[in-house]
Amino acid sequence: MAPLNLFRVDLVKFTPRGDERGWLIALENLQEVPFEIRRVYYIYGTQPHVRRGKHAHRHLRQLAVCLRGSCRFHMDDGKAKREFLLDRLDRGLLIEPMVWHEMDEFSPDCLLMVLASGPYEEIDYIRDRSSWQAELPVQE
Ligand code: TYD
Numbered sequence: 001m002a003p004l005n006l007f008r009v010d011l012v013k014f015t016p017r018g019d020e021r022g023w024l025i026a027l028e029n030l031q032e033v034p035f036e037i038r039r040v041y042y043i044y045g046t047q048p049h050v051r052r053g054k055h056a057h058r059h060l061r062q063l064a065v066c067l068r069g070s071c072r073f074h075m076d077d078g079k080a081k082r083e084f085l086l087d088r089l090d091r092g093l094l095i096e097p098m099v100w101h102e103m104d105e106f107s108p109d110c111l112l113m114v115l116a117s118g119p120y121e122e123i124d125y126i127r128d129r130s131s132w133q134a135e136l137p138v139q140e
Helices: 129-135
Strands: 011-013 017-019 022-023 039-044 052-057 060-069 071-076 081-088 091-095 100-104 110-118
Touching: 060 081, 071 091, 081 091
Parallel strands: none
Antiparallel strands: 011 091, 017 022, 039 110, 052 100, 060 091, 060 110, 071 081, 071 100
């Protein structure tokens, strides 16, 4: 599958810190998280066969971390599509501006945490796919 190269859509690897007591993962602004965190939200109790997301953001940057269970992200930057299964505590998925994203295959116990660079603002959402396509920058 072709890599997404217009926008940076990728899994970020976190460093687990372990000792005889167990494990700890730390996420810091401008370190593991490549932006200043202004909001945290989490999705849980997702019903079977539900597909969430189905939008892109004009400016918001997000990092999704599945803290329990698993779910699948479908990402589209207008040039290529990629899927990511989030099922590890030491991986986060960057969701950059203008990337259309949908999530499905939530396990019943899925706890999906999302770190965001800004407050919730409906005006930043593009929920209509043809509007999103029209707003995409011209690509080579
Ligand atoms: P929605 O955007 O439908 O979630 P998703 O796109 O991830 O499937 O959000 C569900 C509801 O929660 C909707 O009424 C908006 C509200 N909401 C907030 O109030 N604050 C937030 O940070 C988010 C992400 C959603």
